Amino acid sequence: MSARENILARIGKARGSSITADVDGEIRRHQRGPIPPLAGDLVKRFGERAASLASDVVQARTITEVPGLVARYLSERQLPRQGVCWPALAPYGWHSAGIELETRAARGDDLVGVTGAFAGIAETGTLMLLSGPETPATVSLLPETHVAVLESSRIVATMEQAWDRLRVERGALPRAVNFVSGPSRTADIEQTVTLGAHGPYRVLIIIVG
Numbered sequence: 001m002s003a004r005e006n007i008l009a010r011i012g013k014a015r016g017s018s019i020t021a022d023v024d025g026e027i028r029r030h031q032r033g034p035i036p037p038l039a040g041d042l043v044k045r046f047g048e049r050a051a052s053l054a055s056d057v058v059q060a061r062t063i064t065e066v067p068g069l070v071a072r073y074l075s076e077r078q079l080p081r082q083g084v085c086w087p088a089l090a091p092y093g094w095h096s097a098g099i100e101l102e103t104r105a106a107r108g109d110d111l112v113g114v115t116g117a118f119a120g121i122a123e124t125g126t127l128m129l130l131s132g133p134e135t136p137a138t139v140s141l142l143p144e145t146h147v148a149v150l151e152s153s154r155i156v157a158t159m160e161q162a163w164d165r166l167r168v169e170r171g172a173l174p175r176a177v178n179f180v181s182g183p184s185r186t187a188d189i190e191q192t193v194t195l196g197a198h199g200p201y202r203v204l205i206i207i208v209g
């Protein structure tokens with residue numbers, strides 16, 4: 001029995017029933033709370049909400065425009081043009097834009113990290129990222145600058161729809177699901193908002209399509 005099955009068995013025993021064999025059924029039977037309707041353009045709504053959380057948001061017509069947009073963003077802010085990215089993003093033509101990216105998990109001295117995103121949530125302007133060997137979570141968490149490339153077709157209205165899509169497309173859940181709502185911030189010290197306390201100082205979202 002796996003650790004997951006063991007945990008579910010213990011929960012089922014405590015509830016007086018077994019849910020190990022029907023996790024999806026248990027989820028479907030659970031009553032959802034009210035979900036506010038979102039009318040209009042979800043891509044526009046996502047961009048507006050993300051910007052309100054201090055993310056920088058730009059749009060690209062095709063993926064070929066992405067390296068140039070990233071290069072401009074880094075140059076305007078006098079940021080380094082070296083960093084790390086997810087393996088799937090390596091063929092985008094970074095070198096031709098003057099950017100050097102290594103395809104590996106991030107270390108503490110990496111200043112720029114480029115990732116994709118499983119989904120964008122229009123209601124809150126939040127990115128949904130999945131951990132895995134090809135999508136190391138450190139690339140979005142350790143560097144001071146996080147660049148996320150998001151396909152417009154992957155923008156959904158609500159958090160609930162993002163989870164539904166994950167279950168349909170992936171089946172088994174990844175080890176971790178991370179949600180990014182703008183740069184890292186805290187107000188723990190004297191209730192003064194400080195960016196970059198526990199993660200990136202800045203987030204650039206490039207919506208493609």
